[in-house]
Amino acid sequence: MKDAESLIEKSKLKDAQEIINVINSSNRDAFGRIIPKQYFREPIITLKEYEESLENMTFYIHRYEGSIIAVAALSVEAAETGRIRWVYVLPNHQKQGIGTALVSHIEAVARDMGLKKIRLVTDCNATWAIRFYKNRGYTQTSSIPNPWGFNIWMEKEI
């Protein structure tokens, strides 16, 4: 069987609907529990927003039996800084190394592009995500208030 990283591909235009389905369903499962109802956005991304986002980021996908089950994106923020966006693994496929493989893949792509640092933002109550990134070498750089708590910015030299 192939390892998780070898199953990662760059997304194609035809993947759009499947990608937003993964993001919206994983987001609902994880963040629907920690973001107060009045602030929770559903869907978190529409097809139009996804298509517009392709102008400044590249999505990577992981398939299982032909279907997309995990996604993550890389955008370039500055000459030497990239940002990881939209890291989502479907609930039934979490804790199998797929998120790690996607993040490692994006770091490798970023390194090949000459980037030196990766940043990302998550929610202060998303303890699983903060632990996930800490265990992969990311450190917290700042906390920015949002209406229900804080957004946590993290970064890693790559």
Ligand SMILES: CC(C)(COP(=O)(O)OP(=O)(O)OC[C@H]1O[C@@H](n2cnc3c(N)ncnc32)[C@H](O)[C@@H]1OP(=O)(O)O)[C@@H](O)C(=O)NCCC(=O)NCCS
């Ligand atoms: C955060 C997220 C992307 C991680 O993806 P994942 O595929 O579950 O990640 P991995 O399987 O690579 O690693 C997760 C944990 O499972 C463990 N793990 C990996 N393979 C495992 C296995 N075969 N058996 C048991 N545990 C395993 C890892 O050690 C890791 O533990 P840690 O977080 O304490 O370091 C995923 O939980 C997710 O999509 N969550 C909802 C959306 C979200 O929070 N996205 C991030 C927004 S910023």
